[in-house]
Amino acid sequence: MSTPPDSATSDAAPSSSAPSDDPLSRERAHLTHSRAALRSMREDVESLDIRDVTANWVNAEALTHQIDERIKALADLSHTPLFFGRLDYLHSPGAEQAEGAEGERFYIGRRHVHDADGDPMVIDWRAPVSQPFYRASKTDPLDVALRRRFGYTGGDLTAYEDEHLMDPAEAATTSRLLQQEIERPRVGPMRDIVATIQPEQDEIVRSGLGGTVCVQGGPGTGKTAVGLHRVAYLLYAHRDRLARTGTLVIGPNRSFLHYIEQVLPALGELAVKQATVDDLVAHVEVRGTDEAVAAVVKGDARMAEVLRRAVRSHVTMPTEPVVVVRGSRRWRVPAYELEEMVRELLARDIRYGAAHEALPQRIAHAVLVQMERSGEAPDDRVQDAVARNTAVKAAVKAIWPPVDPAKLVLRLLSDPDFLAAHAEGILTEDEQKTILWAPPGSGKRAVRSVKSAKWSAADAVLIDEATDLVRRTHSLGHVVLDEAQDLSPMQYRAVGRRCSTGSATVLGDLAQGTTPWATRSWDEALAHLGKRDAVVEELTAGFRVPTDVITYASRLLPHIAPGLTPVASVRENPGFFEVRTTTGDGDPDAEVVAACEELLRNEGSVGLIAADARVPALAEALTAAGHTYLGPGEETTLATRLTLVPASLAKGLEYDYVVLDEPQAVVDGEPDERTGLRRLYVSLTRAVSGLIVTHTAPLPQQLAP
Numbered sequence: 001m002s003t004p005p006d007s008a009t010s011d012a013a014p015s016s017s018a019p020s021d022d023p024l025s026r027e028r029a030h031l032t033h034s035r036a037a038l039r040s041m042r043e044d045v046e047s048l049d050i051r052d053v054t055a056n057w058v059n060a061e062a063l064t065h066q067i068d069e070r071i072k073a074l075a076d077l078s079h080t081p082l083f084f085g086r087l088d089y090l091h092s093p094g095a096e097q098a099e100g101a102e103g104e105r106f107y108i109g110r111r112h113v114h115d116a117d118g119d120p121m122v123i124d125w126r127a128p129v130s131q132p133f134y135r136a137s138k139t140d141p142l143d144v145a146l147r148r149r150f151g152y153t154g155g156d157l158t159a160y161e162d163e164h165l166m167d168p169a170e171a172a173t174t175s176r177l178l179q180q181e182i183e184r185p186r187v188g189p190m191r192d193i194v195a196t197i198q199p200e201q202d203e204i205v206r207s208g209l210g211g212t213v214c215v216q217g218g219p220g221t222g223k224t225a226v227g228l229h230r231v232a233y234l235l236y237a238h239r240d241r242l243a244r245t246g247t248l249v250i251g252p253n254r255s256f257l258h259y260i261e262q263v264l265p266a267l268g269e270l271a272v273k274q275a276t277v278d279d280l281v282a283h284v285e286v287r288g289t290d291e292a293v294a295a296v297v298k299g300d301a302r303m304a305e306v307l308r309r310a311v312r313s314h315v316t317m318p319t320e321p322v323v324v325v326r327g328s329r330r331w332r333v334p335a336y337e338l339e340e341m342v343r344e345l346l347a348r349d350i351r352y353g354a355a356h357e358a359l360p361q362r363i364a365h366a367v368l369v370q371m372e373r374s375g376e377a378p379d380d381r382v383q384d385a386v387a388r389n390t391a392v393k394a395a396v397k398a399i400w401p402p403v404d405p406a407k408l409v410l411r412l413l414s415d416p417d418f419l420a421a422h423a424e425g426i427l428t429e430d431e432q433k434t435i436l437w438a439p440p441g442s443g444k445r446a447v448r449s450v451k452s453a454k455w456s457a458a459d460a461v462l463i464d465e466a467t468d469l470v471r472r473t474h475s476l477g478h479v480v481l482d483e484a485q486d487l488s489p490m491q492y493r494a495v496g497r498r499c500s501t502g503s504a505t506v507l508g509d510l511a512q513g514t515t516p517w518a519t520r521s522w523d524e525a526l527a528h529l530g531k532r533d534a535v536v537e538e539l540t541a542g543f544r545v546p547t548d549v550i551t552y553a554s555r556l557l558p559h560i561a562p563g564l565t566p567v568a569s570v571r572e573n574p575g576f577f578e579v580r581t582t583t584g585d586g587d588p589d590a591e592v593v594a595a596c597e598e599l600l601r602n603e604g605s606v607g608l609i610a611a612d613a614r615v616p617a618l619a620e621a622l623t624a625a626g627h628t629y630l631g632p633g634e635e636t637t638l639a640t641r642l643t644l645v646p647a648s649l650a651k652g653l654e655y656d657y658v659v660l661d662e663p664q665a666v667v668d669g670e671p672d673e674r675t676g677l678r679r680l681y682v683s684l685t686r687a688v689s690g691l692i693v694t695h696t697a698p699l700p701q702q703l704a705p
Contacts, residue, residue: 027086027150028157030107034082034121038113040141042074059263073111073268078155080266083109083122084195085133086148089167093129093143103145108133110194111268126193126236132548134202138172144497149177149195181544183571183689189262189635190654193225196543204537205229208239212499212534214506214522218551218567219685220544222651226258227480227507232267244501245477249274250495252483256652257631277491278457280498281464284406292516292671298458299517301528304465309414309422311352311469314403317342322395324367324386331367338363342399353471356400360387363395395417405466406450409459413437414447442508459488464497471618473497473529484508484525489587492528502529511561512651516671542567544654546575550692552703553684559702560678576657576690579699588696589621595659595692596627596642602689604656605636605643609683611645611665618661619644646681658687664697677702 024575051064076082089103106123107129115121123130134140151159160558161177164170181196197205205228207213213230217223231249235242249264249272251257257274278286290298297303318338324331341362345355363670364386386392410456412419414437423432433439438446446454455463467473470668479499481487485508487495493505506529510519519525526534542550547569554566582588592608599606608629610618622629622644629642632649643655647666660666660683667676680700684691693699 001671019223023607023674024157024160027160027541028084030121031157031579033115034107034109034113035076037115037121038074038076038082038111038175040116042076045070045074057255069270072270073267077266080110080112081150081152081155081157081195083107084152085109086146086150086338087130087133087136087144088146089142090145090147103143106130110192110266112595114150115520124236126233131202131206133444134197135199136165137199138165138170149175151177151180179571185615190224190260190330192263192266193222193229195266197226197229198222198541198543200539200541201226201229204479205233207535208504209234209241211505212506212526212529212531214484214508214526214531214534214536215539216509216522216536217507217539218509218511218542218564219550219682220542220569221539221567223507223509223539224260224482225263226539227381227482228263229267230505231272231478232264235269235272238477239539242477243271245475247272247478247480248476248498250280250482251276252486252651253633255631255649255651256483258633258635259653271647277487277494278460280684281460283463283467283492284450284453284455284460286455286457286460288456288459290456290458292361295456295488297427297435297457298456298462299490301489301493302426303462303490304493306412306419306423306426307408307462307466308469310408310418311403311466312346312493314352314401315346316399318395318399320395322391324362324389324391326386326389331370331497333363333366334505337366338395338399341366345400348592351472352400352403352469356396356402359400360396362390363387380559403462403466403470404450405470408466409462410447410450410453412462458488458490461488461494464494465490465686468497473500475499475501476506477502479675480505480507481529482507483512485510485513485519486515486651487519487525488515489524492525493530496528496530500530504529504534506531506534511557511564512678512682514651514670514675514682516675518675538565540565540567543571544688545569545685546571546577546687546689546691548575548577550685551689552577553681555703555705556677556681556684560674560681575687576692578691579693582694588694589617590625592618592659592661592694593621593627595694596622599657599659599690599692600642604689605641606657606659607643607645607653607655607686608659608661609645609647609686610652610661611669612648613669614661615644615646645686647679650686651682654686654688656688657690658692660684660691660693660696661695662697663703664695664700667700 004014041078045067048067050060087106087108092104108125110125111123112120112124114120132144133147136142136144136147147163147165149161150157159177162173166227178196201222204213204215215223215226228249231247235247251260251274253276257276261274263564321335322333322338341359347356364383367386368378368383413435416436416439419432419436476498479495479502481495481504484506508519512518522536526532545567550567550569557564557566582591596606596608608618627642628640629644630636630640632643632645632653634643636643645653647669663680666680666683667673670676670679677700
């Protein structure tokens with residue numbers, strides 16, 4: 001039943017002497033009761049006795065696992081607000097909006113909590129009744145009379161803020177608590193954004209499971225958080241289906257995955273797996289690297305056709321009949337009939353391995369037809385026996401032999417004649433020489449075995465493609481692909497195979513592509529992914545990067561991504577930004593350390609980002625100055641808040657304050673200027689509250705106003 005909305009706003013600190021009719025005290029009491037209810041829900045699950053409901057140990061193990069996961073999902077995280085908002089509806093949702101009808105009040109939180117009678121005390125943020133918390137406005141209140149936001153310090157409720165959406169006398173304003181939550185210092189891993197999801201983000205989060213969504217978003221637009229929250233929403237709305245088919249989050253590297261790994265568990269979702277593309281295609285041990293020009297060719301989508309030709313080249317048209325001896329009878333399948341079977345299987349274009357398994361059954365069926373014509377009555381057991389006959393097995397091995405994907409790719413990359421035969425009209429002669437391990441005249445020794453080969457990451461993707469040509473890759477229900485702009489076409493194909501019968505959320509920023517094969521357009525990328533019908537959404541409102549910082553970084557956009565819409569910061573706090581020239585005759589590294597020390601006086605995390613080649617010298621300088629520091633992706637703590645970050649690993653990470661060392665060195669560390677400027681753009685946009693750029697060498701000319 002609805003109660004009159006509270007109109008007061010308070011920033012009062014917790015106080016045991018606050019009157020019971022004080023709105024903040026009542027909200028704190030509701031928080032206390034909600035935590036107690038959550039604790040009771042957890043205890044109820046912990047006390048379940050499954051001894052009488054499981055038929056065998058397999059069922060018992062499965063049910064025990066489900067109960068353990070449920071207990072974990074009901075954990076009360078003491079420093080995470082159980083609810084962050086409240087909606088007071090004018091009428092009960094779904095009820096007829098008749099005059100005098102009473103509305104309802106709902107507390108919106110990270111998970112559902114109910115009392116002993118089953119009445120909700122906190123509503124899951126993903127429930128339909130919670131949606132107006134993110135979508136309602138003065139122009140479209142969605143029958144919401146009051147929206148209340150709560151402020152917390154640690155786990156204590158300390159403030160609230162009201163919007164009377166149907167009051168024409170109250171002007172629309174920017175939520176101060178919302179701004180404070182966005183700008184709250186970051187210590188530890190990435191956190192969820194359920195309290196700050198914006199309407200344009202919410203539309204993407206709640207988009208349906210059936211369609212693939214591609215989100216183009218500049219720095220600080222929240223695209224990663226949107227992708228993770230979309231997974232949480234889909235698991236809420238389609239839990240049974242996704243429990244069967246599975247979900248996966250794909251990130252660019254282990255540091256990034258470690259940084260985001262707590263977001264979904266904080267929302268009660270524990271079953272989502274995480275991986276890099278390299279993890280997905282780990283058919284061989286990667287011990288080698290490619291030069292950029294070779295990696296570009298190996299990552300080109302044309303390699304898929306080269307591999308397809310190479311796989312199918314193993315099929316040989318039969319020239320001899322198959323003679324099957326059973327008892328005193330001999331059954332002969334002529335060569336022309338075998339050829340018809342082979343051509344029909346080739347025309348169907350099914351997986352090579354599936355056709356290899358189908359051919360003996362086709363031959364056996366032909367023998368059974370002859371048996372039936374002669375008056376015999378063979379059954380399925382006879383057909384299976386004929387399919388396993390020595391003559392049939394020998395014929396299949398000669399006509400459609402097994403193919404080992406790794407050995408196939410090994411031969412392609414080490415046998416120039418084999419590569420030329422299958423790359424004719426697809427790759428130029430120069431491109432073929434580029435990817436050969438030992439091209440003619442190079443003096444290099446040919447690789448002899450799969451185990452001795454120094455496979456590269458691009459080679460592993462080729463093996464994955466060949467593996468799928470032989471046997472179908474298992475498809476998941478939903479895949480989130482983050483930092484997608486850095487994938488090659490062949491890597492997109494590898495990811496697409498993992499969601500061929502499911503959907504995907506593709507996240508990226510064309511301006512942050514820092515590989516030689518970086519994505520040129522989302523339409524092209526989605527075609528390689530196998531999701532041509534995907535909807536492309538663009539996020540341009542920046543919630544993380546301060547105005548002065550994003551304005552400075554955006555000077556690079558005309559040079560790295562012409563035509564891309566610059567991010568417009570919506571932060572009221574402009575942040576701290578300064579460019580400092582370090583003295584060449586002094587100790588520039590010491591001045592960089594001094595800048596870090598200055599920023600460490602503030603609350604929150606500090607990242608020192610530098611060109612990879614500069615990292616050892618800066619590490620030595622930090623150690624000499626007595627500073628401990630972390631590596632990228634390692635969890636910051638109150639005791640250690642400084643992270644030393646190679647520019648190559650900065651993508652996707654964020655820090656309250658950043659010192660960026662020698663921008664020109666960041667540019668020079670890449671194989672070409674455009675890639676270097678993109679790496680610099682990434683590095684410049686990692687700060688949430690402040691950025692100091694230090695340099696002795698001149699700044700890149702593209703940063704000039």
